[in-house]
Amino acid sequence: MSEKSQATAPGGFEPKITALVCNWCTYAGADLAGTSRMEYRPNVRIVKLPCTGRIDPLFIIKAFEKGADGVLVSGCHPGDCHYTAGNYHSRRRWVGFKGLMEFTGIDMRRLHFSWISASEAIKWVDLINNVTDEVKALGPFTDYQQINE
């Protein structure tokens, strides 16, 4: 109870988290969390995509551009992809993109990658709570928001 009231404390900073998730695993996992009536931080905005292979690095840039304080990218575990290999391809892409973001100076506590299957509702809840708390501690992403002006 006390945790919940902290998360929604009036006047405090509430981070915006964008979650780019795949339709088949992570979205279903989040759905399971919902139907199981698990509670987690309301700061996350979920964008459902067909596959992690569909997640262009531009989506992540756009999310930051539009004012996200943190971005989470999540999909099926390796070997579980509905389209056989989408997540393998995206994993390679992320290796390059993560390095690029780090090199540009984006704090890696604002950009998270994860594998969450359709049955891992608890992992999803924990992850969202952790990411939200971490980004909340960092404060708003003023660096990026400043260049928007």
Next chain:
Amino acid sequence: MEEQLRKEARRLLTEGEVAVVIGYGWNSRKTRVTPVFITNPDDADKLVFNALCVNNLSIYLTRKYKDIKALGKPAIVAKGCDIKNIVICVSEGQVARDNVYIIGMSCTGVVYKQELWQGELTDNIMPTKCHNCEVRNPHVTDIVIGDKVDFTPPEEPTGMVFDKIREFDRKTPKERWDFWIDHFNRCIKCYACRQACSLCYCERCITDKNQPQWIETSAHERGNLAWNLIRAQHLTGRCTECGECERACPANIPLNLVNSKQALIVKESFGYKSGFDMEEHPPMIVYKPEDKDDFIK
């Protein structure tokens, strides 16, 4: 060396083996070299090769230059570093290996910018790629012009770019961010970096697509950052660090810094060095189930 090059060009054109020789020639005042396209064997004497030949001519093999493609089969005068780009173009199906005659030039280094030339090639006017060059004796050719060059690149890459990367790795994210925003601020969105690159050959670049418009096209910081990040990302695992983008940039943005960093990441993660093997697929279009994913929770 030049004589040998001209002789070969003349032979190729006379015998009809190729329709055009793409090479370097003097400008009218003989101060700089510019690309020349020789179709007549009598003009073969216009070809030159010296330390000023820094341009990467492989761009004329891509579909950006349809008028040159229309001339017929080309022969191209290429240094080892230019051949790397040709290799990528071949491995990505942009050029068929049989459809280009590569005249490989033994090279002892070029100047970073032609205007730095004082009549002598010294270490401090050479670009970083020359200090670490593994292909001074060209690696994929139909003929090699010039004598064998004896040069072993240092084990640890040296030069300004790599010193800067090492310095960068010690910086805090905030310092890096300020550095890049400061540089990208100057970007005027002229897309010279894209136009000069032989691997940026898309018919329609992502930045030219406006429905939806992913990258803002005005020279505003927001769009500048997105453009420069995506340009680097699209070249990850492909860029051969030829440095043409940085040379073309009118705002002097250190693009080679980010390109070289990406190349280091790809080499570390996938053991891939671009531009050496045309049978091998670039790392971003293939995968291995055992790829590292320690950063994915």
